[in-house]
Amino acid sequence: MTERKEHFDEDLDLRVSAGFSEDLRTLFKPQLSVPSEVDRVVIDKCHQHFIPKHWSHRIFQHVSLWRIAAAAAVIIFAFSLNLTKKPGPSTSRSVLAEAQAVDIDRNGRVDILDAFKLARHIESANRHIESANRTDKKWDINEDGVVNGNDVDLVASAAVSLPLQKQGPG
Amino acid sequence: MDSDQELIELVNEGDPDAFEALYWRYRDWVYRLAWRFTGNQQDTLDVLQETFIYLLGKFPGFSLTASMTTFLYPVVKHLSLAVRSKNRRFTTDEEILSELPAPVSKETGRSRSELAAVLTVLPDEQREVLLMRFVDDMSLKEIATALNIPIGTVKSRLHHALRTLRHDRRTRDYFLE
Numbered sequence: 001m002t003e004r005k006e007h008f009d010e011d012l013d014l015r016v017s018a019g020f021s022e023d024l025r026t027l028f029k030p031q032l033s034v035p036s037e038v039d040r041v042v043i044d045k046c047h048q049h050f051i052p053k054h055w056s057h058r059i060f061q062h063v064s065l066w067r068i069a070a071a072a073a074v075i076i077f078a079f080s081l082n083l084t085k086k087p088g089p090s091t092s093r094s095v096l097a098e099a100q101a102v103d104i105d106r107n108g109r110v111d112i113l114d115a116f117k118l119a120r121h122i123e124s125a126n127r128h129i130e131s132a133n134r135t136d137k138k139w140d141i142n143e144d145g146v147v148n149g150n151d152v153d154l155v156a157s158a159a160v161s162l163p164l165q166k167q168g169p170g
Numbered sequence: 171m172d173s174d175q176e177l178i179e180l181v182n183e184g185d186p187d188a189f190e191a192l193y194w195r196y197r198d199w200v201y202r203l204a205w206r207f208t209g210n211q212q213d214t215l216d217v218l219q220e221t222f223i224y225l226l227g228k229f230p231g232f233s234l235t236a237s238m239t240t241f242l243y244p245v246v247k248h249l250s251l252a253v254r255s256k257n258r259r260f261t262t263d264e265e266i267l268s269e270l271p272a273p274v275s276k277e278t279g280r281s282r283s284e285l286a287a288v289l290t291v292l293p294d295e296q297r298e299v300l301l302m303r304f305v306d307d308m309s310l311k312e313i314a315t316a317l318n319i320p321i322g323t324v325k326s327r328l329h330h331a332l333r334t335l336r337h338d339r340r341t342r343d344y345f346l347e
Contacts, residue, residue, distance in 0.1 A: 016332065020344040021304045023282050027289075028305055030205040030214065034197060038215050042222045043190055049226050050186040 207250030
């Protein structure tokens with residue numbers, strides 16, 4: 001009965017003296033301590049294991065910073081051009097160039113002179129508020145119903161960003 | 171002082187110092203255990219290194235579901251058996267015991283070699299559980315988890331080991347009335 005009780009007793013080893021553990025530990029105590037070289041090997045491997053992750057983490061941080069900086073630069077640039085107040089072009093620049101919509105002077109190519117011509121037209125129209133040309137579809141490049149600086153910007157963008165699609169005669 | 175779980179979280183985040191803290195916390199425990207399994211200094215040191223390199227390989231993504239000693243015990247045991255097999259050494263804790271000098275306990279006057287002699291007659295599985303409990307300070311539940319056996323089996327093995335020691339005239343003084 002006593003043996004059966006011990007069998008399931010959680011504290012069965014409390015009946016053993018403290019000297020029992022001490023003597024067992026002494027019996028199984030290694031005779032030598034761990035050499036420092038072994039410690040160094042393990043610790044070096046530990047640091048090697050984590051070095052690449054530190055580097056990749058730092059690189060990621062740098063990339064993130066560059067991304068943030070680039071995004072900020074784009075936003076600042078956009079604000080400096082006052083682009084946020086302008087409606088976007090309704091027609092792509094390439095389509096416009098191909099359709100010769102921005103070839104204001106009809107010389108067969110889109111260049112900065114077309115933008116200058118449009119700008120001069122707008123300036124002239126401003127002097128005559130009621131001018132019919134103010135809403136002439138011919139000058140409304142972005143088709144927003146108004147002929148203004150946005151149309152000039154669009155022509156200028158098409159002139160500087162696209163290769164000349166069509167060569168002049170000759 | 172950070173808990174094992176806190177250190178493990180830090181190591182999972184890539185902190186090598188946290189792993190170093192775990193190493194210093196469990197180095198001697200692993201060393202003693204490996205020495206018990208291998209019985210010689212060189213193999214013990216190999217097992218010590220391999221154990222922590224194995225643990226290192228678990229990071230990041232390591233999750234400790236029980237105690238650290240419960241996790242480490244089977245690792246050390248497995249690596250010790252592998253090292254012994256590789257080096258064709260067959261030293262067991264039984265052989266270690268037979269080769270030990272016989273220092274006399276100043277407190278009791280009892281020869282530890284008598285304790286060693288009685289331990290050698292215990293079956294391996296009983297001696298293992300006894301040493302896990304009284305040398306490695308593992309709870310019954312931790313022993314069960316580490317050995318992957320039911321807790322009832324642990325209690326049974328421990329009970330039989332203690333009964334053998336209690337009934338032997340050379341070791342009965344260790345037991346209280």
